[in-house]
Amino acid sequence: AQSVTQPDIHITVSEGASLELRCNYSYGATPYLFWYVQSPGQGLQLLLKYFSGDTLVQGIKGFEAEFKRSQSSFNLRKPSVHWSDAAEYFCAVGTGTALIFGKGTTLSVSS
């Protein structure tokens, strides 16, 4: 069955520290993978996406993600977190007709 797992429900990172949010997927074909960010009371903003090619994908706001087929993972990273990065992060896999979302990871940033 198709699914997306985000193992970490809540992560707290100090401002200026590095960040890695984990995402694992289960999908039979070549996946289209996405990371979205949601601020409280807002819609989702696309951070980055992977369709094919280079497995290291650069996104907006200094985020990047690496697709690792052998591990069925698409982890999101940022070298230095800013307080404004505090939000909910969703990983998703595109099936060609719809998106399957993980349950999300809440990122808190401490000063």
Place this chain on the structure above:
Amino acid sequence: GAVVSQHPSRVICKSGTSVKIECRSLDFQATTMFWYRQFPKQSLMLMATSNEGSKATYEQGVEKDKFLINHASLTLSTLTVTSAHPEDSSFYICSARSRVGRADTQYFGPGTRLTVL
């Protein structure tokens, strides 16, 4: 580019009334739009897929007579919550699909907070 708007952003209504939510793709044409519902602290639940000029496809468990979807043009889809009840209170988010080649990306609206009294 790829901006999706929703209107209204927030609505409060009395039980038994109907509420219409609009979703517009502002700078691209979207043959397909999606409607999601999000409960507090939870992920998005797909309610239905809206295709321009045809009937919407509803996910299992979603009442099509209660959640009416119309996709009359390539830039506009509407969700009408009919005879709303307090349990329909939620955050409703739409997305519009932009397709380039075989790959497609969904761009999301800012959401509509519905409160039914």
